[in-house]
Amino acid sequence: MDELKKRILSDGRVLNDHVLKVDSFLNHQIDVALLDGIGKAFYDHFRDYGISKILTVEASGIAVACSTARYFHVPVVFARKTPSVTSVDDQYLADVYSFTKKRTFTIMVSKRFLTPKDTVLVVDDFLASGQVLLGLTKIVHQAQASLAGAGIVIEKVFQGGKKAVKDGEIDVYSLARIASLKNKVVVFQ
Amino acid sequence: MDELKKRILSDGRVLNDHVLKVDSFLNHQIDVALLDGIGKAFYDHFRDYGISKILTVEASGIAVACSTARYFHVPVVFARKTPSVTSVDDQYLADVYSFTKKRTFTIMVSKRFLTPKDTVLVVDDFLASGQVLLGLTKIVHQAQASLAGAGIVIEKVFQGGKKAVKDGEIDVYSLARIASLKNKVVVFQ
Numbered sequence: 558m559d560e561l562k563k564r565i566l567s568d569g570r571v572l573n574d575h576v577l578k579v580d581s582f583l584n585h586q587i588d589v590a591l592l593d594g595i596g597k598a599f600y601d602h603f604r605d606y607g608i609s610k611i612l613t614v615e616a617s618g619i620a621v622a623c624s625t626a627r628y629f630h631v632p633v634v635f636a637r638k639t640p641s642v643t644s645v646d647d648q649y650l651a652d653v654y655s656f657t658k659k660r661t662f663t664i665m666v667s668k669r670f671l672t673p674k675d676t677v678l679v680v681d682d683f684l685a686s687g688q689v690l691l692g693l694t695k696i697v698h699q700a701q702a703s704l705a706g707a708g709i710v711i712e713k714v715f716q717g718g719k720k721a722v723k724d725g726e727i728d729v730y731s732l733a734r735i736a737s738l739k740n741k742v743v744v745f746q
Numbered sequence: 747m748d749e750l751k752k753r754i755l756s757d758g759r760v761l762n763d764h765v766l767k768v769d770s771f772l773n774h775q776i777d778v779a780l781l782d783g784i785g786k787a788f789y790d791h792f793r794d795y796g797i798s799k800i801l802t803v804e805a806s807g808i809a810v811a812c813s814t815a816r817y818f819h820v821p822v823v824f825a826r827k828t829p830s831v832t833s834v835d836d837q838y839l840a841d842v843y844s845f846t847k848k849r850t851f852t853i854m855v856s857k858r859f860l861t862p863k864d865t866v867l868v869v870d871d872f873l874a875s876g877q878v879l880l881g882l883t884k885i886v887h888q889a890q891a892s893l894a895g896a897g898i899v900i901e902k903v904f905q906g907g908k909k910a911v912k913d914g915e916i917d918v919y920s921l922a923r924i925a926s927l928k929n930k931v932v933v934f935q
Contacts, residue, residue, distance in 0.1 A: 572832060572834060576832045578832060578834070580830070580856065581858065581859070582821075585823065585824065585826070585830070585855075585856055585859065586821050586822065586823045586856075586858075586859040587808075587811075587812065587815070587821060587822040587823075587824070588821055589812055589815045589816050589819075589821070589822060590819070592812065593816070615804065615805035616804035616805040616808060616824070616826075619776075619805060619808040619809055619812075620808055620809075620812045620822070622776075623776065623778055623781065623808075623809050623812050623813065624812065626776070626778045627778050627782070630778075630779070632771075632775050632776060632777055632778070633775065633776040633778060633809070634774065634775045634776075635774065635776070635805070637774070637805075641769070641774070642846045642847055643761060643765045643767060643846070645761060645767070657831045657832070658831055666774075667769065667774055667775075669770065669775075670769075670770070670774065670775040
């Protein structure tokens with residue numbers, strides 16, 4: 558997606574070989590017009606899959622999921638990282654290891670909102686090591702729902718996430734694929 | 747907003763005198779068409795205020811903020827509850843006491859994304875005790891930005907949030923105002 562790549566080059570900040578900050582337009586401040594284009598790109602790719610739910614994880618995935626769901630005319634479900642204080646329902650749970658935070662956390666989705674009848678598109682802002690995407694796919698499998706694929710805004714290819722989720726078994730569609738951030742230069746694949 | 751009130755009555759679950767669960771359409775599963783109507787309602791009320799930023803807090807506020815920002819054609823900024831592991835910028839900070847979790851947490855916004863030139867509309871899914879809204883207004887004041895008002899999806903009037911934020915000094919516009927949840931019955935004001 559050209560508009561996204563241009564924006565990464567103009568407004569992204571490469572902190573080191575592993576970290577690209579896009580907090581001015583994607584995950585702290587959000588450019589909703591750009592998000593609209595991202596949602597449309599995912600729709601164009603996955604429109605014939607019979608998607609019934611868009612699944613993501615709080616917090617950064619929510620904006621991406623909502624802009625995507627508007628095109629599909631289906632609900633968003635976002636996995637929580639902390640239990641709701643008013644939680645009363647059974648949950649699907651998956652453990653996710655964060656390499657950046659060096660700890661495991663649990664993501665959870667109420668069983669009320671994913672069922673075997675659902676065909677799910679998972680979306681997220683980043684694909685890095687693939688641990689979050691793996692966790693979300695585990696939740697889809699627990700629900701015995703169908704997994705149509707994953708829409709990723711920015712894939713850091715060099716961190717191997719696509720391999721971690723068994724490349725080929727899931728249709729991972731990334732709008733910007735970054736081969737390297739070395740020497741503070743963004744190299745797209 | 748009639749559509750919202752109908753939805754609260756049909757799909758909301760009153761757990762006790764204080765807790766209304768709306769996780770089937772607002773803050774776990776999200777009905778993006780309903781959110782679109784919510785965004786339009788906020789736009790209709792605040793359209794002449796010269797809004798330049800929509801400010802909310804993760805996670806439940808993000809969907810509301812994005813659907814609102816689409817009408818205003820301005821960016822969303824969401825306050826974080828946990829520091830970004832890659833944080834490199836100065837932050838505006840405000841402490842927020844949670845009555846439900848019985849602890850204080852800090853919300854934070856990068857100084858890059860709110861400036862004295864901004865006119866800010868704060869939005870959130872709920873107004874209860876008003877502590878979160880107070881925290882967000884403190885951040886707007888720290889940035890020396892103008893505060894146009896607050897758009898709230900569901901106000902639990904009996905929890906006094908509007909008084910906590912000094913009723914009258916801020917234009918708090920709530921789409922569904924709930925006077926009572928006693929006996930598991932939703933009574934609108």
